[in-house]
Amino acid sequence: MKIYTIASESLGTRSMATYIETKDTKIIIDPGVNLAKKRYGLPPHPLEEKRKEEHWRMILEKMNRSEIIIITHYHYDHFNPFRDLEAYSGKSLLIKNPLEKINRSQRERAKDFLRKINKYAEEVIYADNKDFFAGNTRILFSKPVFHGKDSTLGYVIEVLIDDGEKKFLFTSDIQGPINDDQLSFILDNKPNIVYLDGPITYIYHNENEAKGYIDASFRNILRILSLESLELLIIDHHFLRDLNWMRIRDNYLREELRKKVITAAEFAGKPIELLEARRKELWNNEKKA
Numbered sequence: 001m002k003i004y005t006i007a008s009e010s011l012g013t014r015s016m017a018t019y020i021e022t023k024d025t026k027i028i029i030d031p032g033v034n035l036a037k038k039r040y041g042l043p044p045h046p047l048e049e050k051r052k053e054e055h056w057r058m059i060l061e062k063m064n065r066s067e068i069i070i071i072t073h074y075h076y077d078h079f080n081p082f083r084d085l086e087a088y089s090g091k092s093l094l095i096k097n098p099l100e101k102i103n104r105s106q107r108e109r110a111k112d113f114l115r116k117i118n119k120y121a122e123e124v125i126y127a128d129n130k131d132f133f134a135g136n137t138r139i140l141f142s143k144p145v146f147h148g149k150d151s152t153l154g155y156v157i158e159v160l161i162d163d164g165e166k167k168f169l170f171t172s173d174i175q176g177p178i179n180d181d182q183l184s185f186i187l188d189n190k191p192n193i194v195y196l197d198g199p200i201t202y203i204y205h206n207e208n209e210a211k212g213y214i215d216a217s218f219r220n221i222l223r224i225l226s227l228e229s230l231e232l233l234i235i236d237h238h239f240l241r242d243l244n245w246m247r248i249r250d251n252y253l254r255e256e257l258r259k260k261v262i263t264a265a266e267f268a269g270k271p272i273e274l275l276e277a278r279r280k281e282l283w284n285n286e287k288k289a
Contacts, residue, residue, distance in 0.1 A: 016078065023163065040280040056080070060087055069094070095127060173238070174197060177217065199218075
């Protein structure tokens with residue numbers, strides 16, 4: 001199995017786009033990229049806009065090569081319903097059920113998206129809690145789990161790719177994990193590599209609320225790291241929107257465990273570039289220039 005982390009917060013945009021090749025098939029998970037409309041009260045910096053376009057071109061290239069496209073939920077950093085829809089031509093789409101366990105905004109986005117791409121896709125299958133095979137490669141989906149701690153932001157589906165040699169697990173936006181059903185899909189499937197979106201650590205109203213959430217998340221992260229099967233834990237996305245992510249990580253994980261934890265940028269062999277988290281700095285540099 002070959003795994004490519006295409007775009008992510010550690011690479012400068014909001015995304016978890018991931019491309020996987022096995023002996024049997026080529027898969028892309030969540031082919032979307034986006035930017036925060038506002039951060040620190042500021043719009044995206046031109047560097048972010050440029051990186052977003054670069055990442056979209058990379059995602060599009062991998063979409064064109066893929067046979068299977070997976071969409072775990074309908075937030076715009078995880079799918080793109082606006083452009084290059086012909087990239088879905090002839091593909092098998094395995095998608096989050098757009099009718100059940102879904103909030104209103106995502107239901108409407110999914111409805112519009114499916115109306116557009118039905119003429120392109122070879123097949124569209126609702127994947128929630130289902131098991132598929134492409135040759136000897138197994139693609140297993142969780143039941144719908146919360147996007148975070150409750151249903152406010154809707155539901156997502158987690159994904160396991162198992163080619164008989166490696167097990168790769170993609171959590172999507174569980175924002176932690178916080179809840180038992182988010183965690184149990186990971187623990188039960190004994191993956192070798194987990195791509196975790198991690199806790200949101202930068203938007204809480206008070207320190208006690210933040211600490212309780214982060215404590216709960218890292219208790220579960222420690223349970224993932226205790227898996228005998230685990231070789232590597234990639235943590236990115238929500239967690240890498242915080243300039244203090246490394247300090248937070250080091251507060252909870254002793255040094256020997258940190259060796260198993262890397263960002264999507266590091267997994268891709270690229271430098272970490274937190275453009276969104278550094279947006280204030282980027283705009284201040286513009287003023288000084």
